[in-house]
Amino acid sequence: MALESLHDLYVEELRDLYNAENQLLKALPKMARAASDPTLRAAFEEHLEVTRGQVDRLDRIFKRLGERATGKKCAAMEGLIEEGKEMMEEDAPPAVLDAALISAAQKVEHYEIASYGCVRTYARLHGYDDAAELLQETLDEEGEADKKLTELAESVINVEAEEEGEEEPAPRRKKAAAGRR
């Protein structure tokens, strides 16, 4: 699609977000299953519900615009999820894995916060007040989710991870002697 106006960009970015949220709907149950800490698991499950509501809001915005919601793949979300998946496949103690899950989830939140902030501003510039309000609601929810993840990281999880790491320090590998002088 050619981007000939700010309006085109607005629709394109909304489609990107629509795809990003749908990718996240598939990833969040897996993240919840991978979490060991019950509070973290509950936070992922709760965010799954919140994300469904966010997709509904986008649906309403597209309906009002008379545009279709699909047709764009969010490469950024795909990459963020892929990186999170790689972390989950690492051989790590549960607390370290939880910390890695929080880090992956916060990267997702920050991407969404940036994207929703932009489309909210575009909606305002076009005078789409209803859409701007809906997008602001989602932006606030993403901000809340991010704050909650920081709280989780600051409470039990990372400290436990550090303690477990200290029990078995990784052996320091000796540097191979240089072959040439």
Ligand SMILES: [Fe+2]
């Ligand atoms: Fe979201």
